[in-house]
Amino acid sequence: MPELPEVETIVRGLIIQMQTPIITDVTIYFSKIIADHQPDEFRDRVIGKRIIKITRRAKYIVFHLSENWYLILHLRMTGKVIIARDGQKASRHDHLVLHLDNGTQLFYNDTRKFGRFYLTQNPAEKLGKLGPEPLGEDFKFKEFSRKLKSTQRIIKAVLLDQTFVAGMGNIYTDEALFEAGIHPEQPTSTLSRQKQKKLFTAIQNVLRKGIQNKGTTLGEGKPNYVSSDNKSGSNQHSLQVFARTGLPCPKCQRSIKKIVVAQRGTHYCSNCQRLRKK
DNA sequence: CCATATGTTACTCG
């Protein structure tokens, strides 16, 4: 669920809510979510450290701790980070709690238990292979264009590849391809320069809009994504094709189709996004 | 029971 805009929203919320607390205790209910440490070792290394800074890289949340330690969190499909007041009890699917010295606790909740914490002094090991941040200065058209030309893969698979561009997931990929008018199965090397440009811009547009709307929250009753203050986003109301199967295309009014591409549910307009031979 | 789900990665096959 959480893609770049959702993780960015969470991080911005955490920065406002947390300041720079010291971690006074750690409760671990499900130790497999810690990727690289035994629970006791993890607690020993984390307790007493100060959270100096919180940043985002791709879909990772990076807690910068004192003494050059980094606590890196990936939420995968259903991970949530919620700040709550001291005294709040852990509930269903809470797997780890950071107790802080500012009167709050950070709960890590994850229905499907796919998320992972990485505790390291060498963050580049985990983050170094990621592609450019699409909203950062290192995302350059010239390089983007060159890489698109250099592979035979289909465009949807490439946009989901975190080493190509970092932070895109299934929702924003479908949205960007719709905005650019590109068929999800179009081989990247066949994209015209004009389509490359459109896609380059569309990626940034859909992500910026997602952040402005504080993320996409799908599902009724039990929201799949909430920010760190437990609020839903509103970007679901701005989606053009994702989760709109059978509804009219915003451009041509024809019915939005859903197919499987790169093993993922893929929403698109077969009229506005034509597969073209080159 | 079956299919599906917003992510990632290891593995197999051609």
Next chain:
DNA sequence: ACGAGTAACATATG
């Protein structure tokens, strides 16, 4: 080497 496809992780929902 490359790229596509599959399974796995684990749980909930329709």
